Amino acid sequence: KACEDQLIIDAGQKHFGPVSCSTCGMIYSAASLEDEAQHVQYHQRLLEGIRYVGWKKERVVAEFWDGKILMISPDDPKYALKKAEEVRELVDTELGFQQSTLTCPKKTKSYLFVSNEKKIVGCVIAEPIKQAYRVLAEPSSPGSESRDASDRHRAWRCSTAPESAVCGISRIWVFALTRRKGIGRRLVDAVRASFIYGSYISTEEIAFSDPTPDGKRFASSYCHV
Ligand code: ACO
Numbered sequence: 001k002a003c004e005d006q007l008i009i010d011a012g013q014k015h016f017g018p019v020s021c022s023t024c025g026m027i028y029s030a031a032s033l034e035d036e037a038q039h040v041q042y043h044q045r046l047l048e049g050i051r052y053v054g055w056k057k058e059r060v061v062a063e064f065w066d067g068k069i070l071m072i073s074p075d076d077p078k079y080a081l082k083k084a085e086e087v088r089e090l091v092d093t094e095l096g097f098q099q100s101t102l103t104c105p106k107k108t109k110s111y112l113f114v115s116n117e118k119k120i121v122g123c124v125i126a127e128p129i130k131q132a133y134r135v136l137a138e139p140s141s142p143g144s145e146s147r148d149a150s151d152r153h154r155a156w157r158c159s160t161a162p163e164s165a166v167c168g169i170s171r172i173w174v175f176a177l178t179r180r181k182g183i184g185r186r187l188v189d190a191v192r193a194s195f196i197y198g199s200y201i202s203t204e205e206i207a208f209s210d211p212t213p214d215g216k217r218f219a220s221s222y223c224h225v
């Protein structure tokens with residue numbers, strides 16, 4: 001199999017600094033056995049998790065030159081739900097969520113971006129909500145070394161008054177090697193167009209739960225354009 005060949009090639013190169021795997025995107029030190037072992041484990045789990053074999057009945061909600069978006073509803077066949085669950089677990093591991101459960105699995109919809117190479121390279125989990133708190137902009141701190149570094153350590157300030165909302169983005173994830181190609185944007189567009197049958201959700205009516213720094217940068221860009 002191609003992925004095994006790739007692993008052997010990677011392991012054979014001796015680097016001293018951090019290396020980035022061109023298949024799974026993990027950055028690790030090839031000089032450390034422990035790192036290498038962790039990489040092999042992640043590499044295999046990721047490749048298995050994002051593999052899409054194709055289903056007889058798939059619900060395509062958007063099609064593009066580089067892939068398509070599938071929607072999975074709670075009453076879909078077992079195999080579809082199982083795949084959505086597998087991808088969610090992968091995403092949760094990457095986001096550092098432990099043993100997380102969905103608030104309302106019966107109303108949750110998953111959206112998967114499947115590339116032409118039949119890999120699931122993006123995922124959004126959306127759930128119905130009634131209200132959300134607006135994240136308030138932090139005053140910029142000119143003394144901090146870089147915006148990125150300060151972003152990672154700060155807590156978001158939220159407004160105290162809830163505003164009405166209809167759709168919560170519980171998770172959004174795009175495969176590390178295919179980020180900044182508009183996959184996240186297209187996934188959220190698909191959610192807005194199809195989450196509630198027959199109605200289009202405005203950017204005001206969607207909310208992102210507990211965003212990471214990446215998630216917050218994405219959300220503020222998405223909601224202001
Ligand atoms: N830094 C700055 N701006 C960004 C970033 C970033 N890291 N990511 C997205 N944006 C902004 C940009 O303005 C971008 O437009 P541009 O590329 O033309 O400048 C715009 O958002 C749209 O970006 P997309 O290409 O559509 O987003 P992408 O496909 O890269 O997915 C995502 C963004 C999902 C946040 C991705 O970076 C990711 O998976 N990160 C790791 C997982 C994660 O942190 N997910 C969010 C968790 S929070 C939650 O789930 C509710």
Ligand code: ZN
Pocket residue numbers: 021022023024025026039043
């Ligand atoms: Zn790898």
